[in-house]
Amino acid sequence: MYSASDLRKGLKIQIDGDPYIITEFEFSKPGKGQALYRCKMRNMISGNQFSQTYRSNDKFEKAALEERKMQYLYNQGDEYHFMDTESYEQLFITAEQLGDNINFMIDNMEIDVLFFDNKPIDVSLPIFVNLEVTKADPWVKGDTSGTDTKPVTVETGFVLQVPPFVEEGDKIQIDTRTGNYVTRVKE
Amino acid sequence: MLAPTELHIRAALFRAIRTFFAKQNFLEVDTPIRQPVLLPEANIQPLRAGDYFLQTSPESCMKRLLARGSGNIYQICPCFRKEEKGRLHLEEFTMLEWYRVEASYLELIKDCRDLITFVVGELKLQFPQLAEKNNGLFRYLNEGDCFQQRLFTVTEAFATWCPLTLEEVLAKECFDEMLVEYIEPHLGQGELSFLYDYPVSMASLARKKHDDPMVAERFEMYIEGLEIANGFSELTDADEQRQRFEKERELLSKMVGEELSMPEKFLADLNKLPPSAGIALGVDRLFMLILGKSDITEAVSFAPDDL
Numbered sequence: 001m002y003s004a005s006d007l008r009k010g011l012k013i014q015i016d017g018d019p020y021i022i023t024e025f026e027f028s029k030p031g032k033g034q035a036l037y038r039c040k041m042r043n044m045i046s047g048n049q050f051s052q053t054y055r056s057n058d059k060f061e062k063a064a065l066e067e068r069k070m071q072y073l074y075n076q077g078d079e080y081h082f083m084d085t086e087s088y089e090q091l092f093i094t095a096e097q098l099g100d101n102i103n104f105m106i107d108n109m110e111i112d113v114l115f116f117d118n119k120p121i122d123v124s125l126p127i128f129v130n131l132e133v134t135k136a137d138p139w140v141k142g143d144t145s146g147t148d149t150k151p152v153t154v155e156t157g158f159v160l161q162v163p164p165f166v167e168e169g170d171k172i173q174i175d176t177r178t179g180n181y182v183t184r185v186k187e
Numbered sequence: 188m189l190a191p192t193e194l195h196i197r198a199a200l201f202r203a204i205r206t207f208f209a210k211q212n213f214l215e216v217d218t219p220i221r222q223p224v225l226l227p228e229a230n231i232q233p234l235r236a237g238d239y240f241l242q243t244s245p246e247s248c249m250k251r252l253l254a255r256g257s258g259n260i261y262q263i264c265p266c267f268r269k270e271e272k273g274r275l276h277l278e279e280f281t282m283l284e285w286y287r288v289e290a291s292y293l294e295l296i297k298d299c300r301d302l303i304t305f306v307v308g309e310l311k312l313q314f315p316q317l318a319e320k321n322n323g324l325f326r327y328l329n330e331g332d333c334f335q336q337r338l339f340t341v342t343e344a345f346a347t348w349c350p351l352t353l354e355e356v357l358a359k360e361c362f363d364e365m366l367v368e369y370i371e372p373h374l375g376q377g378e379l380s381f382l383y384d385y386p387v388s389m390a391s392l393a394r395k396k397h398d399d400p401m402v403a404e405r406f407e408m409y410i411e412g413l414e415i416a417n418g419f420s421e422l423t424d425a426d427e428q429r430q431r432f433e434k435e436r437e438l439l440s441k442m443v444g445e446e447l448s449m450p451e452k453f454l455a456d457l458n459k460l461p462p463s464a465g466i467a468l469g470v471d472r473l474f475m476l477i478l479g480k481s482d483i484t485e486a487v488s489f490a491p492d493d494l
Contacts (some may be wrong), residue, residue: 027273030371031407031417033363033390035270052364053364056270056442087195 002060004037012044012063014145019044019063019116040150045121047160066115067124072105080105080119082113090141103158106174125176130185132171139164188448188493189444189486193478197488200474201263203309204283207302213259214461218248224450228391228398229438235277241267244277244467245284246392247453250421253286253463254456261285263470278491281470286421288463289459291466292393292404295466296381297419299408303473308332310477318322323479324410327377330355335378341385344370357386391431393419408468410476418466424492449456 002013009025024040037054044063070082079092080102093113095102101123105111111130114122135153149161154172162181167171173182205215208428219240226247233240243264252260262297266282287294309324311318311332318325327334349369356365376428383406392401398479403421404420422428432449438445475486484490 026275027271029230029271029276030363030366031414032228032391036363036367038367053368091263111317171385 002062004035004054004056004058004060007039007060008092009056011088012065013041013129014061014063015041018046019121023049026158044096044116046151055118063159064117066118068111070111072107072109072111074107075102082111083119085110091120091121097121101125101176103156104131104174106131106179127159127176127178128173128182131158133162133166134169136162136166136168159172188490189488194488196310196317196478196491197474197486199310199313200306200470200477203306204263204302205432206262206309207305208285209266211259214257216220216257216260217264217359218245218252218262218380222247223454226392226438226453227439229325229435229442232268232439232443237338243268244282246467247463249284249286249465250460251456253288253461254308259285259287260280261275272306272491277471277483277487280483282485283468283470284465286463286465288461290462291297291420292383292406292418292465295464296338296383296406296408297380299418299466299468299477300334300370300379301306302412304333307334307477320479324344325440325475326479331344336381336389337378337444338381338383339374344374344382348373355384356474362386371409371414372412375411375413380409382409384468390419392422393423394427404464406438410433410473413476414469414470415472416424416468420464421460422461423431423457423460425454428457429454 002011006061007022007025009022009053011022013020013022018042019081020042022039023042028036028038029098035056038051039054040049040051042049069085071085072098073083073090074079075081078095080095080098081090081092083090097120101154112124113120113123131154133152133153137150148163150164151159151161152162154174158179160174160179162172166184171185174180208215220242221236222242223239225233225240225243228243231243233243244266245264249260249262261284263281263283265279267279269278271278285298287298307324307328311328330336342353345351345356345365347462349365351359351365356362370382375381384396384402385405388400388402390405393403393405396402398405406418407414408416429449436447436449471486472485476484478486480486484492
């Protein structure tokens with residue numbers, strides 16, 4: 001159990017059976033008044049946000065969250081299959097749950113999967129991933145169109161803007177938080 | 188943590204405060220920080236120091252000095268309140284407290300405005316480059332280097348901004364929540380705001396108003412939505428004070444998990460207290476606003492995490 005004085009930004013608590021993460025936190029105490037713990041929270045499953053003010057004697061349940069290292073195996077339509085690297089247990093997560101993450105996942109990648117109540121609810125990818133460019137227009141030297149980037153497609157099917165010197169078959173590093181090109185990788 | 192230039196500004200603020208009070212013949216006093224007994228206030232938790240408590244305010248000793256004929260006094264000292272930590276709170280903070288005899292809370296409201304005007308004016312003279320940036324409190328100074336001020340009674344403020352009336356709020360016991368949510372953000376924006384005439388239940392050491400015993404002569408000064416000072420006409424009736432302390436002591440004893448004793452020596456002196464008014468002002472918060480910062484840990488020489 002947490003007490004109100006444990007509340008802080010980033011803390012994960014459980015309310016009415018759902019896990020919440022505190023996204024904003026402020027301690028208030030009007031003169032001679034009681035301590036107030038003002039929180040903004042996000043439901044870690046539905047994404048819904050809400051604000052709530054707590055008092056010092058309020059208590060909170062820890063969110064029953066568990067992070068497990070898993071290997072991404074393959075996808076079959078909207079089902080993305082993973083294997084627990086310790087227990088070899090396999091499971092799948094839907095494309096909807098994975099959101100934009102599917103743009104950066106390649107077979108055999110190690111990914112941290114967050115479980116709530118033994119159900120996967122989120123994945124955290126490495127911040128940087130290296131992906132192969134599968135489609136790029138050739139760089140025309142002397143191109144004076146004035147643009148300093150061009151679109152390319154990488155092996156996951158994700159399309160992003162890169163500098164004109166990047167060619168088909170190159171490996172490039174991408175920031176998974178923003179989906180932006182970082183650098184070309186020499187192998 | 189403060190940069191060297193900020194240390195100079197903070198030192199100048201302390202000098203200006205002392206000059207302000209010296210000019211008005213207030214006596215600077217210093218009283219023990221460790222106290223064997225506290226004035227019980229339900230929502231203020233003390234920190235322990237061996238068999239003693241660290242003071243949550245210098246009120247007890249300063250009023251006893253008044254009762255012994257000290258006349259007008261002020262003090263700048265550290266105070267300690269357990270579990271008060273956040274962007275606007277430090278467990279150890281610097282308090283400016285002053286008492287004016289033969290005066291009521293109305294004179295203190297004037298003191299507040301004069302003090303803020305004086306110290307910000309002094310800093311503007313001494314640090315013109317700081318004032319030129321026109322942030323912090325300097326941007327509030329009008330052409331005559333004064334601050335605008337507005338006064339609201341607590342009842343008015345709730346009627347204006349809160350979806351519930353003050354009566355409803357008191358009945359539902361959500362005064363603090365409503366104050367923080369609906370009232371405070373409107374106060375002290377571009378001016379000094381004074382919220383005054385609190386319900387008696389919100390002012391355990393303040394005198395009741397003669398013509399309205401439901402209201403206590405207490406006020407708070409706000410700047411930028413932030414409570415900077417809390418003052419009141421002092422209650423000088425020891426019997427009434429004892430009754431109010433009993434309620435507060437019961438609540439506080441529960442909270443700290445030990446039976447707290449009554450401040451008997453304080454109560455014995457209280458009957459000799461001349462009519463007077465006293466106020467506490469948070470120096471670190473004032474300095475934070477002067478610098479135009481939004482986190483109190485950036486307004487003190489060392490924040491807890493710096494130690």
